[in-house]
């Protein structure tokens with residue numbers, strides 16, 4: 001799996017000093033989460049703009065299991081250069097698997113959703129038919145994670161894609177490889 005060039009820059013962006021808040025900052029997040037995002041964006045936004053990352057629009061996906069989940073707050077970003085998608089997410093206290101840590105199914109869902117967004121925003125409708133997650137480190141509850149999704153290769157109706165979940169300092173929590181297939185017949189609405 002080809003390693004995307006995005007992540008190192010992104011981590012750098014998070015540790016850079018200046019920047020301003022994006023005007024599209026989504027509403028509906030808890031005050032605590034807004035504060036965390038504010039800090040992340042204050043440090044990273046200028047560099048992110050330099051890297052040509054596009055804003056996301058969450059308004060039409062209000063029923064999505066991950067994006068509408070009250071326990072998982074997500075801000076979506078898309079990098080114009082290669083179509084990779086970043087989720088800045090905060091996981092709440094009730095997505096617990098092992099005591100104090102995020103449920104592996106929630107990790108998988110976040111990865112799948114982020115990578116699916118990259119696939120859906122880059123081409124025709126396709127569905128996940130395989131999802132292989134490697135769990136590297138447990139994700140603490142009530143923490144912020146950076147998820148990235150990127151397309152590896154498309155061959156006819158099949159797309160191979162990948163995703164990674166990081167601590168904002170760059171430590172890897174989990175990585176996934178996915179296979180998407182564009183359905184032959186139906187195109188269900190998401």
Ligand SMILES: CCCCCCCCCCCCCCCC(=O)SCCNC(=O)CCNC(=O)[C@H](O)C(C)(C)COP(=O)(O)OP(=O)(O)OC[C@H]1O[C@@H](n2cnc3c(N)ncnc32)[C@H](O)[C@@H]1OP(=O)(O)O
Nearest residue numbers: 056057112113116117120127128129130181182183184185
């Ligand atoms: C600006 C911002 C706006 C935001 C905007 C975006 C945000 C928006 C976020 C939404 C994010 C939602 C993220 C949800 C992501 C899910 O959760 S998807 C839900 C889970 N997945 C499913 O339910 C899929 C279930 N599977 C199926 O329905 C059927 O397999 C499919 C996908 C319709 C494909 O069926 P089909 O069209 O009959 O295709 P079929 O001929 O069987 O297979 C085609 C090829 O794929 C291969 N294949 C099929 N399945 C497999 C498999 N499991 N393994 C290996 N190969 C396979 C076949 O072998 C075949 O290969 P070839 O023979 O052509 O070489």
